[in-house]
Amino acid sequence: MLTKLILLVLFTCINIALAKYDAWKIKNNKWIYHGINAVVYLILLIYPYIVTKDWFFMIALLSLRRIVFDTALNLFRGLRFDYISSTTTSIIDRLSYKFQAKYGYIPYYGMFFILIMLSIFL
Secondary structure: HHHHHHHHHHHHHHHHHHHHHHHHHHHHOOOOOOHHHHHHHHOOHHHHHHOOHHHHHHHHHHHHHHHHHHHHHHHHOOOOOOOOOOOOOOHHHHHHHHHHHOOOOHHHHHHHHHHHHHHHHO
């Protein structure tokens, strides 16, 4: 359990750094390559999988990305923490937009938070 907590803190920091970088790109009108970002994040997941051998925890780290990255990106951009864009080029964001718009930040990200907590304690 301690290993998972350490990895969660590490990946929280990584997601904040990646959000800061993407916020910089947006501010400077640079293109964000979501496919490359996804590949980089999947590569980063290799080490936690080797250490934990836990697929459910990998799902939790992906869930952590949704919560931390999205919220941090909004804040770095000077937006409300719960801002959702209807004009995003991210496939994942486009797929989740309707649910987020209808039910809001807490229910949407709350589901991801529950997954993260379950992955640590199960």
